[in-house]
Each structure stands twice: as C-alpha cells, then as structure tokens.
Amino acid sequence: MRRGRSDRGALYERGLAVVMPGRRPAAEEVTPDAPPGRLTVRGLHAAYGRIEVLHGIDLEVSPGEVLALLGPNGAGKSTLLKACGGRLRPRSGRVLVSGADVTGKGPAALAHLGLCSIPEGRGVFPNLSVRENLLMWTYGGASRSEVEERAFERFPRLAERRNQRAGTLSGGEQQMVAFARALAARPAVLLLDEISMGLAPLVVSELYAVVGDIAAGGTTVVLAEQFVDSALEVATRAAILSQGRLEQTGTPQEMAGAAAASYLGKSG
Numbered sequence: 001m002r003r004g005r006s007d008r009g010a011l012y013e014r015g016l017a018v019v020m021p022g023r024r025p026a027a028e029e030v031t032p033d034a035p036p037g038r039l040t041v042r043g044l045h046a047a048y049g050r051i052e053v054l055h056g057i058d059l060e061v062s063p064g065e066v067l068a069l070l071g072p073n074g075a076g077k078s079t080l081l082k083a084c085g086g087r088l089r090p091r092s093g094r095v096l097v098s099g100a101d102v103t104g105k106g107p108a109a110l111a112h113l114g115l116c117s118i119p120e121g122r123g124v125f126p127n128l129s130v131r132e133n134l135l136m137w138t139y140g141g142a143s144r145s146e147v148e149e150r151a152f153e154r155f156p157r158l159a160e161r162r163n164q165r166a167g168t169l170s171g172g173e174q175q176m177v178a179f180a181r182a183l184a185a186r187p188a189v190l191l192l193d194e195i196s197m198g199l200a201p202l203v204v205s206e207l208y209a210v211v212g213d214i215a216a217g218g219t220t221v222v223l224a225e226q227f228v229d230s231a232l233e234v235a236t237r238a239a240i241l242s243q244g245r246l247e248q249t250g251t252p253q254e255m256a257g258a259a260a261a262s263y264l265g266k267s268g
C-alpha cells in the first residue's frame with residue numbers, strides 16, 4: 001500500500017523512513033568546486049512535531065577536520081547530527097556533501113554518497129553476529145573479505161568474537177562493531193554521536209585514537225560529546241551549541257573553557 005505524505009513524515013521522524021519525497025535541490029545550492037567530503041550546513045531548522053529544536057545552523061567542515069559539537073544536555077547536538085545524517089528531515093535549510101545538496105536524503109542514500117553516521121546507541125543489530133553486522137555495509141562497494149579484514153585488523157578483539165551475537169558484546173565491543181561498519185563504507189564524512197556513552201575511559205581513548213586515524217586519512221568528522229576532554233584531544237575545531245543555536249566556534253583550547261561555562265548556564 002502506498003503511504004501518504006503524513007505517514008511518511010511520521011516514519012521519518014522516528015528514523016524509520018529511508019527515502020524522502022525530496023524536493024529537487026535548486027541549482028544554486030550545488031557548489032561544484034567544493035572539495036570531496038566537505039560538509040556544509042546552511043540555515044538549518046529542525047523540529048519534533050511543532051517544537052522547533054534547531055533555529056538556523058550554519059556550519060562548514062572540511063576534509064581532515066574533526067569538529068567537536070559541545071553543549072549542555074538538550075542543546076540539540078544529536079538533533080543536528082540526525083538532520084545531517086538523514087535521520088530527521090529538516091524543517092528548512094540545506095545540507096550539502098561535497099558540494100551536492102543532500103537535504104532530505106535518508107541514511108542509506110547518504111552512505112552511497114559517502115556520509116556515514118554512528119547514531120547514539122550505536123545502531124548495531126543485536127540479534128546478528130559480528131560478521132553479519134559487518135556485512136550489512138558491504139553495499140558501500142567493499143568486498144566481504146575486505147570489510148572483515150579491515151575490521152579485524154583495526155579491532156583484533158572483534159576477530160575473536162566474529163560469530164558472537166552483537167547484543168551479547170560489551171558496550172565497548174559494540175561500539176567497535178559500529179566503528180568497523182562505518183569504516184567499511186570508507187566514508188568521506190563521518191558523524192559520531194556520544195561514542196563514549198557508558199564506556200570505560202580506556203575504551204573511550206582507544207576509540208578516539210581511531211577517530212584521529214580516520215580523520216588523518218582525510219575523512220571529515222563531526223562528533224557530539226559530553227566527554228569534553230576526550231573530544232577536544234582529537235578535535236581540530238570545536239563549536240558550542242546552546243538552545244538550538246551555534247554560540248561559538250573556535251580552537252579546542254579556546255572552547256574548553258567556554259564549554260564549561262555553557263554547561264553551567266553562564267554566558268561566555
């Protein structure tokens with residue numbers, strides 16, 4: 001049965017719809033000279049139902065950069081990543097990847113265009129084995145053996161557990177599966193939401209070391225993180241989001257103090 005527009009909208013907000021009844025991008029929205037992997041966000045507004053959460057975000061992140069999105073709980077960090085990653089349809093504004101307008105495209109279409117995200121909660125399939133989880137990403141172009149080789153080289157612990165159900169892995173190991181899947185797609189842009197959630201500090205620093213390697217390979221990385229210190233160690237730039245607006249952007253050093261003030265509800 002065909003779904004009506006409102007049904008599709010509801011599915012989209014729940015992150016279930018993959019393909020959008022997209023508006024055609026206006027010609028002037030495409031910037032053909034943008035480098036591959038540049039992520040551009042223009043005037044982005046996003047809402048849940050009638051409540052607007054992002055009130056006009058402008059952002060540009062270039063290949064090799066790691067942008068840390070900081071800000072208090074409820075600031076809109078996850079919402080911004082969802083809107084960029086095709087998991088929430090923006091109310092208005094544009095998202096461009098490598099100069100092409102991708103506004104309204106779903107996660108699968110974006111993966112083909114080189115943008116991958118690891119959402120909060122990791123997004124691994126608990127009832128599938130480690131290997132089966134990895135294979136979900138082979139449509140990115142890599143072969144099955146290539147994907148496994150790359151994953152197990154990066155995370156030897158997963159090799160020992162290749163046939164284990166992902167749902168029975170530890171939190172850190174599940175995050176490794178999520179990372180390995182994202183890596184399999186060789187993304188030009190990688191969006192990471194709270195990768196440290198519930199993990200021991202040692203695992204967090206292991207994962208951030210991987211993030212650093214990924215960025216060094218030329219991938220554009222945007223990450224949201226409450227664990228400010230780990231995020232700022234790997235970030236090349238940081239932005240503070242507060243009540244759905246980007247308050248400040250600067251070097252990680254500049255933003256470290258500002259982030260603390262923002263979390264305490266002070267300004268500046």
Ligand SMILES: Nc1ncnc2c1ncn2[C@@H]1O[C@H](COP(=O)(O)OP(=O)(O)OP(=O)(O)O)[C@@H](O)[C@H]1O
Nearest residue numbers: 048053071072073074075076077078079080224226
């Ligand atoms: N699915 C949803 N439906 C309705 N409101 C939502 C939904 N998800 C988030 N919100 C609201 O949107 C606002 C921004 O939430 P968001 O998850 O983007 O914040 P965040 O900066 O990621 O916070 P945190 O640091 O706690 O992860 C919050 O007020 C939140 O309650």
Ligand SMILES: [Mg+2]
Nearest residue numbers: 077078120224
């Ligand atoms: Mg969040």
